Amino acid sequence: MIWFLLRRLGFALFTLLVVVLLTYWIFFALSPDPAAQICGQNCTPDRIAQIRTTLELDRPFFPRFFEFAGGIFAGRTIGSGPTAVYCSAPCLGYSFQSGQNVTDMIVSRLPVTLSLAIGSLVLWVIAGTIGGVISAVFRGSWWDKAAMTAALAGIALPNYFVALLLQYVIVVKLQWLPFPLNDPSISDPQSWFFSYLLPWIVLALMYSATFARLTRANMVDTLGENYIRTARAKGLPERLVIGKHALRPALTPLVTIVGLDFAMLLGGALITESVFGLQGVGKLARDAIGTNDQPVIMGVTLLAATAVVLMNIVVDLLYAVLDPRVRVAAR
Amino acid sequence: MTTPSATAPPEPLDAAERPRKLGLLSLLRGVVGSWGAALALGYLVVIALLAIFAPLVTAITGNDPYSFNNAALDPNLGGLPKGALGGISAEHWLGVEPQNGRDIFARIVYGARSSFLIALSATAITVVLGTTLGMIAGFVGGKVDTVISRLMDLLLAFPSLIFMIALISALPDVNRHLMLIIVLSLFGWPYIARVIRGQTMSLARREFTEAAIASGASRTRVVFSEILPNLAGTIIVLATLAVPGYIGTEAGLSFLGIGLVAPAPSWGQMIWSAVSWFTQDPMYFIIPGAFLTLTVLSFMVVGDRLQLLIDPRSGGR
Numbered sequence: 349m350i351w352f353l354l355r356r357l358g359f360a361l362f363t364l365l366v367v368v369l370l371t372y373w374i375f376f377a378l379s380p381d382p383a384a385q386i387c388g389q390n391c392t393p394d395r396i397a398q399i400r401t402t403l404e405l406d407r408p409f410f411p412r413f414f415e416f417a418g419g420i421f422a423g424r425t426i427g428s429g430p431t432a433v434y435c436s437a438p439c440l441g442y443s444f445q446s447g448q449n450v451t452d453m454i455v456s457r458l459p460v461t462l463s464l465a466i467g468s469l470v471l472w473v474i475a476g477t478i479g480g481v482i483s484a485v486f487r488g489s490w491w492d493k494a495a496m497t498a499a500l501a502g503i504a505l506p507n508y509f510v511a512l513l514l515q516y517v518i519v520v521k522l523q524w525l526p527f528p529l530n531d532p533s534i535s536d537p538q539s540w541f542f543s544y545l546l547p548w549i550v551l552a553l554m555y556s557a558t559f560a561r562l563t564r565a566n567m568v569d570t571l572g573e574n575y576i577r578t579a580r581a582k583g584l585p586e587r588l589v590i591g592k593h594a595l596r597p598a599l600t601p602l603v604t605i606v607g608l609d610f611a612m613l614l615g616g617a618l619i620t621e622s623v624f625g626l627q628g629v630g631k632l633a634r635d636a637i638g639t640n641d642q643p644v645i646m647g648v649t650l651l652a653a654t655a656v657v658l659m660n661i662v663v664d665l666l667y668a669v670l671d672p673r674v675r676v677a678a679r
Numbered sequence: 680m681t682t683p684s685a686t687a688p689p690e691p692l693d694a695a696e697r698p699r700k701l702g703l704l705s706l707l708r709g710v711v712g713s714w715g716a717a718l719a720l721g722y723l724v725v726i727a728l729l730a731i732f733a734p735l736v737t738a739i740t741g742n743d744p745y746s747f748n749n750a751a752l753d754p755n756l757g758g759l760p761k762g763a764l765g766g767i768s769a770e771h772w773l774g775v776e777p778q779n780g781r782d783i784f785a786r787i788v789y790g791a792r793s794s795f796l797i798a799l800s801a802t803a804i805t806v807v808l809g810t811t812l813g814m815i816a817g818f819v820g821g822k823v824d825t826v827i828s829r830l831m832d833l834l835l836a837f838p839s840l841i842f843m844i845a846l847i848s849a850l851p852d853v854n855r856h857l858m859l860i861i862v863l864s865l866f867g868w869p870y871i872a873r874v875i876r877g878q879t880m881s882l883a884r885r886e887f888t889e890a891a892i893a894s895g896a897s898r899t900r901v902v903f904s905e906i907l908p909n910l911a912g913t914i915i916v917l918a919t920l921a922v923p924g925y926i927g928t929e930a931g932l933s934f935l936g937i938g939l940v941a942p943a944p945s946w947g948q949m950i951w952s953a954v955s956w957f958t959q960d961p962m963y964f965i966i967p968g969a970f971l972t973l974t975v976l977s978f979m980v981v982g983d984r985l986q987l988l989i990d991p992r993s994g995g996r
Contacts, residue, residue: 359829359832363832363833363836363837366833367837367842370842371842371845374845374846374849374850375845375849500976500979500980500983501972501976503975503979504923504972504973504975504976504979505972506927506930506931506934506947506950506968506971506972506975508931508934508950508951509950509964509968509971509972512950512953512954512957512964512968513964513965513968515957516957516958516961520957520958611838612838612840614838614841615838615839615840615841618840618841618844618935619931619934619935622935623954633841633844634935634936637844637848637935637936637937638936640848640851642849645844645845645848646845648841649838649841649842649844649845652838652841653836653837653838653841653842655838656836656837656838657836660836
């Protein structure tokens with residue numbers, strides 16, 4: 349088990365390193381010069397050279413890369429002489445646009461993104477499980493057909509389209525909900541809840557649709573197993589057959605899906621936050637893309653990669669706890 | 680996982696697991712046999728024809744996707760289209776865009792062109808790459824398999840959307856069509872290779888493959904005449920189900936402003952431009968949104984139907 353864990357951690361670190369290296373390389377080697385962009389229109393070559401030195405764009409690739417990577421773990425001092433600033437770990441550098449510390453920028457936006465992500469996670473797991481299980485148990489019924497058609501539509505609908513559609517119908521036409529706030533505060537729980545309700549639904553829709561389809565498929569497989577027949581044959585009420593015997597083996601593999609989807613959520617949050625104007629990490633990334641603010645884009649890319657890589661490990665461990673067969677195989 | 684020994688009797692699932700061999704014509708007949716899939720296929724054919732003959736179609740309506748039509752706008756309403764439903768009229772079949780009056784139908788048709796071009800190119804590349812690498816990994820095994828599998832793990836563990844964004848925004852001046860095809864292919868092939876690898880491994884252990892090897896067939900021959908034909912069904916299904924994914928991702932990236940950019944017509948980019956108008960002119964986002972959703976949905980329905988026909992176990996449960 350320890351060996352298994354170490355190997356997983358090793359691969360995770362390797363993946364992260366590749367992500368950092370590649371992102372850094374793309375921005376360093378391929379990207380157009382940010383100095384010219386920052387400098388604007390009335391620019392002199394002197395001024396560009398000066399900006400390049402301040403941003404350390406004139407130094408070679410590898411020393412810069414190792415400094416950057418080292419800064420993430422140990423912090424680093426940026427610049428030299430009287431203008432030097434110490435940037436504590438995890439240091440992701442400073443925004444080209446606002447000059448703010450990228451780590452601080454991301455951390456300050458995290459609560460919004462986490463509220464969005466966790467809320468939609470709750471919604472999607474509940475809706476997906478209930479929809480999938482009922483469909484599997486009453487296979488072929490009108491519920492099954494309706495739920496699976498809805499799931500197919502849920503996968504096909506792009507979330508930004510749903511976001512606009514729901515906002516138009518529920519907020520503009522029916523006026524059931526107020527316009528969502530950009531920066532909802534928890535101190536006003538009612539407006540906080542109503543501001544997040546639509547984003548939660550939009551983000552959860554696609555995931556719960558996939559989840560319901562998978563839950564149904566797994567449940568149908570499990571219900572076909574011999575031990576379920578045995579359980580029924582010995583006279584167990586259907587409620588217990590499903591609740592005690594079928595649910596756990598059917599849902600265990602889905603832990604992986606939930607974990608990985610949750611880690612990938614930042615991609616979905618990017619779009620959802622943009623449409624609703626929520627000031628989260630996704631919106632930060634979108635704005636940074638618009639202004640080619642490379643340190644910020646890199647910071648968000650790293651955050652997203654770390655989330656995916658860490659979640660992969662968490663999911664593996666959780667799976668080993670839930671499914672005894674994996675524990676044996678891992679030894 | 681248990682590894683079956685050479686003398687083990689064939690597993691009972693074997694007959695069903697082996698894809699049925701179906702000709703293209705009988706597949707088509709099978710798809711049309713379900714009214715949902717027939718409808719979806721019909722829709723896709725119409726969109727594909729519109730996309731292919733886009734210049735001809737827009738010549739008939741008399742509107743190209745780029746020119747501004749101030750005559751169709753109402754200056755008193757801040758540049759909103761004249762008339763109901765976003766300015767739908769005999770002249771502008773699906774209305775015009777607010778502010779500049781570009782013809783929405785023409786932009787939809789040209790948008791379909793880019794969308795299909797990008798998604799189909801990415802599908803072709805990922806299918807070829809995924810099948811080749813998947814078959815090599817599954818058939819050769821050993822170190823080669825380890826290297827390819829690790830590479831796949833690495834790419835699958837990448838936050839691909841964010842990374843695509845980083846890549847495209849770092850290279851703003853490269854041809855966007857090409858860039859989109861490259862990033863979609865780069866992150867798309869492992870999904871295909873993973874399935875192909877697994878199937879190749881199980882096919883390589885089958886009696887007919889062993890018989891071919893025993894009778895002295897070369898490795899190339901075994902791969903091309905024993906394994907590949909048996910993978911054909913899977914490849915068709917994977918390809919059909921990959922297309923909607925790429926169409927959706929392209930639209931999503933264009934929506935985020937890093938795919939195709941205005942004035943190039945693209946469904947995702949049209950929806951993004953409609954965001955600031957959605958309270959006054961809802962048709963502006965509903966039309967491209969509906970076309971996009973229906974296209975993705977249709978590909979999925981046809982793909983599901985094909986899967987059911989080729990591998991009856993998958994959906995008949």
